[in-house]
Amino acid sequence: MLKMPKYLILAEKPSAAKNFAKALGGSAGHFADFDYRIMNLRGHLMTFREPEEMVPETLAKKYKSWKLADMPWQLNDLNWQRTYIRTRTKGTTNKQLLDQIKAELKQGYDGIIIATDTDPSGEGDLLAFEAIDAMKWQGAVLRANFMDETPQSIQQAMRQLVPIADKWQYGPYLKGESRSRWDFASMQLTRIATTLVKGAGYAVVAREGRLKSVIIWKIYEQWQKINAYVPVPYYEVKFKDPAGHVFARKVDPKAEQIAWRHAQRSEGEADVATYHESAVANEKHTTKRQAPPKLIDLAGLAALLAPQGLSAKQVLSTYQKLYEAQYVSYPRTEDRNVTPEQFNELLPAVDQIADLVQVDRQLLSHRQPRKTHVKPQGSHGANRPGTKVPVSLDQLEKYGPGARQIYTTLAKNYLAMLAEDYVYDHVTADLLDYPDFKTAFNVPIALNYKAIFNVETDDTESQSATLGPTAQPELAEGKNPKPQTPTTKWIMAFLEKNNVGTGATRVSTLSDMSQGTKGMLNESRGKLTPTQTGNISAIMVENTWIASPKITKRLFEMMDEVEQFKMPMAQLLDSVTQVIAHDMPQMEANVANLTQRLGPPPKKRKVKAKPKAEQVTGIFKGQEVHFAKTWGNHTFTETEIADLLAGKTITFETTTKQKKPFTAKGQLGKRTFRGNEYTGFKLLKA
Known part of the structure; x- marks a missing residue:
């Protein structure tokens, strides 16, 4: 009987490990044609050492220097060695975590499966190899490339493992490592x-x-x-018909001066007097269509939600949590379209999504793939809702600020692709007596996708297609545009x-x-x-x-x-x-x-030096020592000093930093502050 290979699956973080366990049937077991055990990293566990630690000792001073004379560096001097990132949170350190994984590998594994994010920047591959190198693993390495953390995607990735014989011949790692070194x-x-x-x-x-x-x-x-910016007003002649449609001359944006724009109101008023009412002419109506907008990326999403008070950090953090819960797709994608497979995968859920974000299902009549939005080329696919649909939007609020807005915006943007084109009447006309004065506007015929997702204002849109029959001259005031x-x-x-x-x-x-x-x-x-x-x-x-x-x-x-x-x-x-x-x-x-x-830099505020505590000198355990005469807000009495030098325990009443009274009990002993040892009063544990 053939022995099944046994692989250790290395997920990027605990939440991903849970999704892998759910997809494969447990944190350890059998899948496809191999046995497995799932363990996880916590993102990057390693970082480059300080520059002075990566060069020969004779060069250390130069690479530690911030002097301009010591730069630019000769990058060939660096050995690019990494060390563990110090963790600020309590619990297992990064070294301890890798030691645990390394100990597990000693139980007998045929290879490591990299199951970190399939990241377009190579970040997922880089952080995995950082860990693999730190553990000095010499065995086989395989890559599981998954589009998202849904069970179907994970299972498909595990059936299509890609062996990596040499990381230096593996493009995604090279990209991640080169970017890391450059930065x-x-x-x-x-x-x-x-x-x-x-x-x-x-x-x-x-x-x-x-x-x-x-x-x-x-x-x-x-x-x-x-x-x-200094506002510079100008005055020019325009015409307006009874419906409010404005007729104006075309402005060349490259022109430095426009002859018929006047700096003074009086000049503009004199110019208006030279014009008379004119009939509207050359009226044309053209029915036009506009396709739904592109699928938005994370930057577009953040831009749309910023006016609602959501910061970039909140969008990033909340989206990541929604992704880990499988309600939205992979965040760090570069795609602005979806593949036919991704389109068909989400199609059965669109009615449920529409009901959730209050979109009329009848608007979703274009359920065939659009060539502008659905393309064979792609990886993770554009940012979009996941196939897992929440029961209610309230259910999402636990994932962080803006979860409801993120999901709703993402859903409406995707659903707009399934609606018909926006249809409108494009109207143009000019004036019979003054043909240089023209108007152009759009009158909606059928909103279609715009009834679902419409974030761009259209200044040319009008509710009235009625023109003329005549237009009157008037003085229009404007000014140079203020920078945005x-x-x-x-x-x-x-x-x-x-x-x-x-x-x-x-x-x-x-x-x-x-x-x-x-x-x-x-x-x-x-x-x-x-x-x-x-x-x-x-x-x-x-x-x-x-x-x-x-x-x-x-x-x-x-x-x-x-x-x-x-x-x-x-x-x-x-x-x-x-x-x-x-x-x-x-x-x-x-x-x-x-x-x-x-302006001049702020003057440095002089900080008053803290008065040094009065010291006591005496013999303690056969040696001369010096210690502070005060502890907190208590000053030792002569009797207490004698008892402390004699090695006795003393008790006195004092207060905490919060001014709460308590009884202090302690004795003289060795203490350490910032690596320096000294003699002082030590509080004994109650």
Whole structure:
């Protein structure tokens, strides 16, 4: 009888391990043609050592330095060794967790199945191999590629395991590792910027990075435009018919001056007087159709929900929990379409989803795949509802802030694809006596998908198709447009237009930039405002490559090329040195602008030195010792001091920090503070 292979399935986190156990029939057992045991990581357990720990001892001082003269680094000096990430939570440390998995492997396994997220950035493969390398596993490694954590997807992945003979010949790992090394090496930019701004008197850590620098500079630049904005009114002639339709001349957006726009009202009024009422002419009606919008990604979802008060961090966190509960699809996808298989899989649930989010089922009459939304190419598929449908929206609220809004928005966006096209009457006309004055507007005929999901306002939409019969001249006042306020939606649209990052990385980066007292951005109902730290970081990256969308886009492309074996990792990493060589002198020039733009740095507040406690000197256990004469708010009496030096236990009445009275009982003994040993009063346990 043939012996069944036995594999250890390595899930990314505890919640994923539970979903795998549910799909396979338990945390250990038999599936397909192998025996298995499921264990889990907790995301990344390993991180790169400090730079000075990854180079020969003779170079350690240079790589620990924040001096500009010691950069850029020679990346060939680094051995890229990792160490355990220190955990702040109580319980098993990362080393202990890996030791447990390693001990289990010694029970006799034929291989490890990587069952971490199939991530487009290679992150899931990277964190798995970090753990595998730390455990010094030399056996077989296989990859389970799953689209989501539904039982069907997990089972299919376990039947189609991909062997990985060599991680250095495995594209997703190469991409994840190269991105990780690039980001680590780019810490030099933070050191350079921070060294310069602190030298200028600003006590700030200026965090600079691939996506952070692009975002903070664009937002800062936009606020500069807003602050510099001066409204300049103008006056021009327009015509209006009885239904309110406006006839105007076409404006060339590239034109510096427009002859028929007047700076003074009096000039405009004089111009109006030269026109008379005119009949409407050349009226045309064309029936047009508009297909449903693209499926949204995580960035689009965050942008839509920001005005409702949901931060990027909340969207990211709540969506992840909804995914783990299998109510929504995989979050970190790059897809904006679904495959035919994914479309057909969700089709039986659409009526139930429609009822849940209060969409009329009769609108869902286009249940055939649209070529614009359903394509054979794809991986996880676009963000969408899961095949598991909640009984009620209230059921979702336990998964975090905005769970109801996230699910409803995602569902309506997907259901819109199953509705018919928006149909409208496109109306155009001009004026008989003044043919340069034209009008164009749309009159809805059938809303169809727009009755389900319509987030874009249409300024050309009108409820009346009746034109004329004549139009009257009038004086219209306008002004130069004010630059748009930076919002989550605005920055996400900019990043998407320039193809910088993925939907998920844009959201996670924006979330990180908006966190904590040292955050770079304030986010309020979608409005983004730089903090003082953000302003400093932005000024420091003006005209740098790290803040260039084109450079950042190219870096993402290069990482894809590493994954596809079109570029060696060393060539990608060499680009870090090129960026630093270009940006360091630019940052040295930029630092001179800080005071001019932000004002002088705040003066350091002098902190009064705490008076040193009076010391007692005496002989304790045959040795001369020194200890504080006070403990808390109690000063030892001469009798108590004598008893303490004699090794006796003393008792006295005092209060806690919260001013609550208690009886202190203790004796003299050895104590440690920040690694230093000293003699002092030790409170005995009751």
